[in-house]
Amino acid sequence: MLLVRARIDGFRLLSGLDIRFSTHAERNITVIRAANESGKTTLLTALQWGLIGDNALPSGYKIRPMGQPNSKIVETKVEIEYEIENRDGRQRYLLERSVETNGELSIKPKSSLTLFHIKDSGFEPIISPYNHVQQHFPAELREVFFTDGDRALSFIEGPQVDQQHKVRAAIKKMMGLSILESAIEHLKSNEKKLRSQFDKEAGNEETRAVEEELDVIERILPELSQKFEETKDQAANLNDKYHKVDKELFNALKLGNREELAKELRETQSQRKRLEDQRKRTEVRQAELLSSSVLAKYMMGRQFKKAGEILDDLRQKGQIPNKTIPILEDRLTHSDCICGESLDPHSEDGMRRRSHIKQLIEDSRDADSVKAKVSDLYFQGKPLFSDEPVSWIALYSDAFEERQNIRYVYEEVGQKEAEIEAKLNSIPDADVKRLQDMKETYRNQLRQLTMEETRLDEKIKLKRSEKNELELKFRTLSARVEKGEKISRELNVATDMKNIVERSLERMKTQEVKQVSDAMNRLFLKMIGADEESALITRAEITPEFRIVVFGREDSVLDPSMDLNGASRRALTISFVLALTKISGVEAPNVIDTPLGMMSGFVKSEVVKTASENSAQLILLLTHDEIKGCEEILDARSAEGLTLTNPAHYPKILKNDPGTKEVKVLSCDCRYLETCALCDRYENSTDAA
Numbered sequence: 235m236l237l238v239r240a241r242i243d244g245f246r247l248l249s250g251l252d253i254r255f256s257t258h259a260e261r262n263i264t265v266i267r268a269a270n271e272s273g274k275t276t277l278l279t280a281l282q283w284g285l286i287g288d289n290a291l292p293s294g295y296k297i298r299p300m301g302q303p304n305s306k307i308v309e310t311k312v313e314i315e316y317e318i319e320n321r322d323g324r325q326r327y328l329l330e331r332s333v334e335t336n337g338e339l340s341i342k343p344k345s346s347l348t349l350f351h352i353k354d355s356g357f358e359p360i361i362s363p364y365n366h367v368q369q370h371f372p373a374e375l376r377e378v379f380f381t382d383g384d385r386a387l388s389f390i391e392g393p394q395v396d397q398q399h400k401v402r403a404a405i406k407k408m409m410g411l412s413i414l415e416s417a418i419e420h421l422k423s424n425e426k427k428l429r430s431q432f433d434k435e436a437g438n439e440e441t442r443a444v445e446e447e448l449d450v451i452e453r454i455l456p457e458l459s460q461k462f463e464e465t466k467d468q469a470a471n472l473n474d475k476y477h478k479v480d481k482e483l484f485n486a487l488k489l490g491n492r493e494e495l496a497k498e499l500r501e502t503q504s505q506r507k508r509l510e511d512q513r514k515r516t517e518v519r520q521a522e523l524l525s526s527s528v529l530a531k532y533m534m535g536r537q538f539k540k541a542g543e544i545l546d547d548l549r550q551k552g553q554i555p556n557k558t559i560p561i562l563e564d565r566l567t568h569s570d571c572i573c574g575e576s577l578d579p580h581s582e583d584g585m586r587r588r589s590h591i592k593q594l595i596e597d598s599r600d601a602d603s604v605k606a607k608v609s610d611l612y613f614q615g616k617p618l619f620s621d622e623p624v625s626w627i628a629l630y631s632d633a634f635e636e637r638q639n640i641r642y643v644y645e646e647v648g649q650k651e652a653e654i655e656a657k658l659n660s661i662p663d664a665d666v667k668r669l670q671d672m673k674e675t676y677r678n679q680l681r682q683l684t685m686e687e688t689r690l691d692e693k694i695k696l697k698r699s700e701k702n703e704l705e706l707k708f709r710t711l712s713a714r715v716e717k718g719e720k721i722s723r724e725l726n727v728a729t730d731m732k733n734i735v736e737r738s739l740e741r742m743k744t745q746e747v748k749q750v751s752d753a754m755n756r757l758f759l760k761m762i763g764a765d766e767e768s769a770l771i772t773r774a775e776i777t778p779e780f781r782i783v784v785f786g787r788e789d790s791v792l793d794p795s796m797d798l799n800g801a802s803r804r805a806l807t808i809s810f811v812l813a814l815t816k817i818s819g820v821e822a823p824n825v826i827d828t829p830l831g832m833m834s835g836f837v838k839s840e841v842v843k844t845a846s847e848n849s850a851q852l853i854l855l856l857t858h859d860e861i862k863g864c865e866e867i868l869d870a871r872s873a874e875g876l877t878l879t880n881p882a883h884y885p886k887i888l889k890n891d892p893g894t895k896e897v898k899v900l901s902c903d904c905r906y907l908e909t910c911a912l913c914d915r916y917e918n919s920t921d922a923a
Contacts, residue, residue, distance in 0.1 A: 284312035301897030304337025753813035800832030
């Protein structure tokens with residue numbers, strides 16, 4: 235299908251709008267230029283509504299012309315003239331879709347469709363317009379051929395299972411896979427009927443047993459296949475959840491693990507307490523050094539040495555230590571004196587001698603008190619009088635240095651404690667432990683689903699192998715029965731046809747999809763200007779699970795929705811659409827609303843150039859800024875175009891009064907570089923001032 239022209243009346247801001255589209259093979263671009271709020275997206279929706287119907291409208295979307303009172307019944311109408319190529323050559327059709335609405339009614343009326351075959355003789359009405367339009371433009375392909383720049387990323391963004399479903403659905407429809415699937419089901423049904431017919435007319439116990447086994451397998455296989463697809467979808471959904479919680483966990487841990495930080499804070503506080511105790515002990519040790527004997531010896535070493543010499547002299551003379559009184563007292567406990575005389579208290583001489591000793595003790599007490607003090611001084615002060623080197627300075631220096639080091643570490647630990655507390659206060663109340671547990675749970679569930687997926691895949695392969703063996707066995711057995719020869723031949727033909735179509739389907743699911751993937755990769759890398767040696771993005775592909783993925787250096791997998799910039803994401807989506815269209819060989823328009831948003835320079839012009847070269851018909855709805863930088867390629871490849879202007883933009887944006895207060899978009903024939911009194915605009919707010 236190629237669009238030739240369209241007329242839109244009473245569709246929101248669009249009324250009385252006529253558009254001609256380029257159908258030229260080389261100059262295949264049509265440019266609809268419009269600023270923001272000037273009807274680009276409305277035009278895209280109107281064209282979809284015209285071709286597909288009410289189901290193409292977003293939920294709650296109102297198509298009534300704006301500015302009309304609710305009580306007024308108004309008509310909305312879209313006419314689209316298009317061409318298709320079929321076995322009879324190029325045919326042209328005119329589609330008319332319309333609806334009358336009353337703004338006061340809550341029930342939304344259904345639109346009506348009329349279709350005419352345009353012939354040289356005139357307009358021939360088509361009896362079943364819905365069926366014809368569905369064949370010419372299947373509703374399922376809307377997102378392939380109509381791309382809203384702001385919502386163009388559904389093939390690569392959103393839940394993974396949704397991405398896969400959309401990519402799979404688009405490929406199946408464009409490549410005709412659904413037709414082959416329907417044909418296989420029809421051939422299976424016919425095959426089963428023929429086996430049943432053979433059984434009735436010429437069957438025996440062996441053929442019936444084989445038929446029963448085949449029936450069981452044919453009943454089990456769809457169930458297994460459905461279970462397999464459901465398991466894959468569950469895995470895709472779970473994978474989305476896994477990556478989501480992984481991202482949440484990463485963001486939470488990027489600021490800090492609250493639990494770990496709390497633990498670190500407790501450890502830091504304990505360390506600070508230990509340092510506090512250690513600091514106090516060091517202060518005590520330093521204070522004790524100021525009142526220690528070591529300091530005294532350090533300060534009075536010479537004087538202590540002289541005193542030591544005097545005391546040594548007294549000791550050598552026997553003056554110290556003082557032992558007189560203890561010796562005399564000791565003698566009184568004996569019966570004889572040290573001189574050998576008797577000290578017997580019962581004799582007169584003994585009593586006399588004992589009395590003399592007691593008198594000596596009393597006489598010696600005053601002198602011995604002095605000697606005792608000198609003796610104590612000698613023995614207790616001996617360390618002060620020694621010649622050992624004094625180490626007080628070293629001891630005090632060590633204590634001082636230790637105290638200073640403890641103070642520095644104490645300050646660092648205190649600063650660390652403050653930083654941890656600040657981090658804790660800045661971290662959102664995210665339960666990291668819960669996220670970690672969820673991530674581990676999802677990982678385990680994914681592992682189980684992957685194992686289940688592998689098990690189901692192997693079981694399906696086994697059942698298909700058994701089915702092939704049973705079909706061969708049934709064919710061999712039926713060939714021996716002459717009575718059922720005719721049905722046997724028909725059955726063989728049906729089985730062969732089914733096998734051929736099944737092999738074709740499998741081939742298309744692999745080889746054809748691989749071609750789409752290769753084409754998408756080629757177009758994408760060309761659009762973004764990726765160099766083979768230095769590019770951060772090395773390739774893009776469609777996986778066997780129908781998911782679009784991108785690879786970076788070292789074959790690292792990139793998530794298109796997270797790891798690509800906005801321009802690359804749009805380029806990837808457009809590349810997929812163009813590749814699918816090209817490989818399928820379907821002739822259809824590519825209508826793209828604001829495709830060049832977030833693009834600049836090389837990528838912008840290359841996207842337009844590549845899209846034009848790989849599209850049968852390219853209809854671009856562009857803003858003035860999107861056009862900048864693409865003038866050269868538009869000059870070479872465009873043949874039709876117009877400009878849409880919203881009169882409500884006067885006087886702040888439009889230079890001239892459009893002469894109407896009507897709530898609708900106006901059009902002029904100005905192409906992408908032209909201006910007239912209607913569409914002339916200020917470049918920026920400074921110019922307008």
